[in-house]
Amino acid sequence: MKTFVHALPILLALPILLALPTAPAFANDSAYTDLDTDRCKTLEQEEEGASIVLECKGLKDQPVIYKEGDLRQAVLYGKVSKAYIDGTYETFGPFNYTGRRIEWRLDRKGTAFAAIQRWFISNSGAMEAGPAPADTGQVLVVSKVAGDDGKSCVVGYVDALANPDPNRLxxxxxxxxxxxxxxxxxxxxxxxxxxxHAADPMRSFLTP
Structure with missing residues (x-):
């Protein structure tokens, strides 16, 4: 009888334990850096500043490749291969420029696998300093951080003005x-x- 009396509470508790939700194995985290083009290494530049390619400080050992040409900007993240630096350009049709802040998404080991950065899109064609005009679009661009294959590219877009919580999306x-x-x-x-105000993307892949 003693054995039965002591075992009963344990048996009754089993359904309660099994009903508890299972906690996720891990949750991705974020880290933040700022893109400072004044402190970057120039990789390539055409005469009269028509276009430029910079290698900038990113997160830990993951650099940021900044490209600009014809008043349009593109960014690659991580240890990108030379073929992708030379042959890839993902931006928007209208004139545009990027925000400084970069959000890096980290896996459970703290390794960055994606980056999120805001683009400002000049739908009127006026690239003026100061407050953005009312028709300036803002798009969060989600990109893949280059892994062993050396490939970084855009994964998706979020209209930062049309969605209530664009960063979470x-x-x-x-x-x-x-x-x-x-x-x-x-x-x-x-x-x-x-x-x-979220303009059409413009993409070019000339990599082998």
Whole structure:
């Protein structure tokens, strides 16, 4: 009888324990850096500043490759191969410029696998200093950080003006799509609501 009396509470407790939700094995985290183009190494520059390619400080040992030409900017993240630096350009059709802050998405080991950065899109064609005009679009661009293959590319877009929590949506895109995204094969798309100021992307892949 003693054995039965002591065992009964344990047996009754088992359904309660089994009903508890299972905690996730891990949750991705974020780290932040600022893009400072005044402190970058010039990799390539055409005469009269028509276009330029810079290697800038990123997160830990992951650099940022900044490219600008014809008043349009593109950014690659991580240890990008020379073929991708030379042959890849993902930006927007209208004149545009990037924000300084970069959000890096980190896996459970602290390794960056995706980056999120804000683009400002000049729909009017006026690239003026100071407050952005009312028709300036803002798009969060989610990109894949280069791994061993040396490939970095855009994974998806979020209209930062048309969605109530664009940063969270961008993180979800990074966490679910970046690792399996095939640069040069898969096509990035807008996620969530796309408003009138989120211009069409412009993409060029000339890599082997």
């Amino acid at each position: 961008a993180r979800d895109i990074a966490d679910t799509l970046a690792n399996g995204f095939r640069c040069g094969t898969d096509t990035p798309t807008f996620h969530g609501v796309r408003g009138p």
